[in-house]
Amino acid sequence: MNGFENILSDLLVHSPALIVAIPLLGAFLTPFFGKVHNTARNTFVLIIVLLTSFFSFLLVHDILVNGNIHTYVFGGGSALTSGGFAVRILFQVDGLNAFMAIIATLFAIVGVIYSWSFMKEHTGLSKYYTLYLLMIAGIFGMVLTGDMFNFFVFLEITSIASCALIAFYTNKGKAVDAGFKYIVVSATGALFVLFAIAILYGQYNALNIAVLASNIQFSFLDRIALVLLISGLAMKAGIVPMHMWLPDAYGRAPSSVTLLLIVATQASLYGALRMIFTLFGGQLSRSVNEVGGIEINVNLLIGAVLVGLAILTIFVGVLMALKESDFKRMIGFAAVAEIGYMILAIGAALTIMFSVNDLETSRLALNGGIFHIFNDALDVGLLFLVAGAVYYATKETSLNRLGGLARNMKYTTVFFLIGLLAVAGMPPMNGFSSKLIIYQSTFLVNPILSIIAILCSILLLAVFVKVFYSAFLGPKQAKYEKVKEAPKSMLVAMAIVAGIILFIGLFPDIFISNVVEPATRALVNSGEYIQYIMGVI
């Protein structure tokens, strides 16, 4: 028994590296298995993903239960080089990273299970699975790393892999076009992020986020770096008016890929959060801008801009979704609106973050925003899975031609109903509990914000009621007479996501207190994150 525990604790120490390394190893071994047999390759990929999830579970469990922070220096030894420079590749995992890792793990498993039958009819599956595992590795790297440049590298790995996967249907011109747009947008965004990293490195001779955060001065150059970081990552997160690549990419990619794209988008959002709250968090409250003689705290300025962008995001996303008649593009616009909710909560929290009497409210808002990251991934993910199942059965995504599918696809319809209620924030689904917190906290900041949020949530319901009516209800259509229910593996994947949606919806408190609060604490107490690395050094 003791030996087993020793092995387990050894594995725990190495788990941050292994979570990224195992999918990488699997990615390069997949082509060899693909030469043997299709089922062998699929099983191999599933095993790799399950193994990754095991390590991820170990790590997340330890962080959430014991409240530890883990660091892992690649190659071993000290976190500094011999000259005392903090430039070694280093993973640092705290509550927020663990929270993102949960999302990535869940969607990696669901995506691979879903792909099993969804992609069965296509050729070139070895390449597909290689890229899929690369993308999983990239996302995990983004959410676990504690090093600025490493973050950029994993950002690029994720975007290269996902671009190739978006253009997987190369026989369709629109898919290739969407892939091209995605790579142009993400390459440009990532290059500006790299520019910001270079600015920071040039000043402080360090790449480690925590070390940078402890040294940062918020000089003019730092301000430029912050601008570049926020705008680059915000574009990758799909904030209006930089959201236009998102419906293209989400709509044209295979549904199993879209699932991971959602996580990749949120990993970019995580990056923005990490940069704002941890890297610049200490300085935002202390720095003051002068506007016409009045001194305004910088955190208030950034928060106000974010709130403005968030309102715009919610509005544009919902209105465009209402108009769109392509199933997957519509869900893409709804995903844009959902991102707006997170930004709204985070921006609202940022405006009041550092005033003492509003601390509770800002924590509440952050709770809502972070909780909504998880819920949005689940809800939008489920809807995309349903859209993929519909596409698989009918080879059709246009809502103008779909109709009466509920008669033939009973389970899919039920799953869509669950997703619909969840994404619109109807009780008792999970979307309601997080949106409730967001409404609450934004009401305390400014009542108008929460009124707009509620109004747009109602519009979101209207969007999906329209989809539900026009695709699933209505009289039987002659051309869909022979449509069959989606295959088992797709149903299992949808059932997993739907089950989690229902569970969180019914017991929101257990999830918030165990998973969301550590993440919020990590975001608010950036000092813990910084001090830990100082202790290691």
Next chain:
Amino acid sequence: MIYNIPYIAVVTLVLIGLYAVIMKRNLIKIVIGITLIESGVNLFLITLAYREDSVAPIYHGSGMRLMSLPVPHALTLTSIVIGVAVLALMLSLIIHIYKHYGTLDAKEIGRKEE
């Protein structure tokens, strides 16, 4: 002043790249614009690596002189590698786009159906 020339070049390169990406309609020219931005950022990283009176960080041959820290070089190299991958991906997508639409004009592609 002479030390600022590389930084001026960096800004110029990035601006020219952005101009090409935003103003040009030909997809290949957009790709060239992105490559220009990338070159600008790489030049910036390399410029940061130089410290006054230092020599290249080669293990033997520096004598007793100061060596500059080779981290920015490694970063630049990584960014070049990534740039090659992105470039190859973009060009191969352009080949596919040209096959589907018969044109490289971004505006015309937007108008065409499938």
Next chain:
Amino acid sequence: MLDQLSQLLNSLTTNSGFWNPLVWGLAIIIAFLIIYILRGYGKKDYKKGTEQAKVFLSGNPEYEKEKMHVKSSNVYWGFMESLKWLYNVLDKMHTGNVSDYILWFVVIMGIFFIILGVI
């Protein structure tokens, strides 16, 4: 064990109230019961297969079932029509041209720069 169970049944408290899905579920069930009871007071002389069950469209003949399905782009026709000015603006924004995407990025970067760097 009991501790965990009570944690499971905890309700989500915010600073102006609480949200417990189980209580909500109970309320929904009671509401459905009341509706069911009310339904029992309805008319009892409804017969299937007679004239009563036929669709009545102001005396017009009924179309084929398949044609009766309202297509998705027609569902919110009135809403779209009244907000046409807004949709015109939004449609102009969504050109589908990758250069414009980058242009918006530069605009947002400029806004952030003005807010953080200049003032």
Next chain:
Amino acid sequence: MMGMSKIVKTMVSVALPLTLIYGLYIIAHGHLTPGGGFQGGAVVASGLAMLVVSYGSVWTMDRIKEKHLSSLESLGAFGFIGLAFLGLIFGSWFFNNFLLGNEYLFGMIGEGASNINTAGVIPLMNFAVGLKVIAGLFAIVLVMAYATSKKGGDL
């Protein structure tokens, strides 16, 4: 591309071995001098690209199959990540330089001015990266040239 004139082909036959040797030299000396897997691999791949240009992509595609190149590329990547895993097994740390300190293979550091037999796993990783870059870049050039040629137009 159907290939160029005889003069070009002859010159390429002369220049190709030199380019390959130069590239391989850069890969092998990556841990001693500026250079390494990527740079050397790029040199080798540009030499091979010369082959594609002068002899035509169809001719080259007949002799070197793209799927072999992608297997080689996977092998290179696998070698790199496998060495990292070996570091975890033998050196008890991921990416650990576990060969450092042994007497036989790449164990020493700083012995002699330009001794290749130094620096632990770094030269081995350079070889793996070099293999990957050669195969990858050459495959990219080859497939692109083939796809835009007349014969491969329907690729």
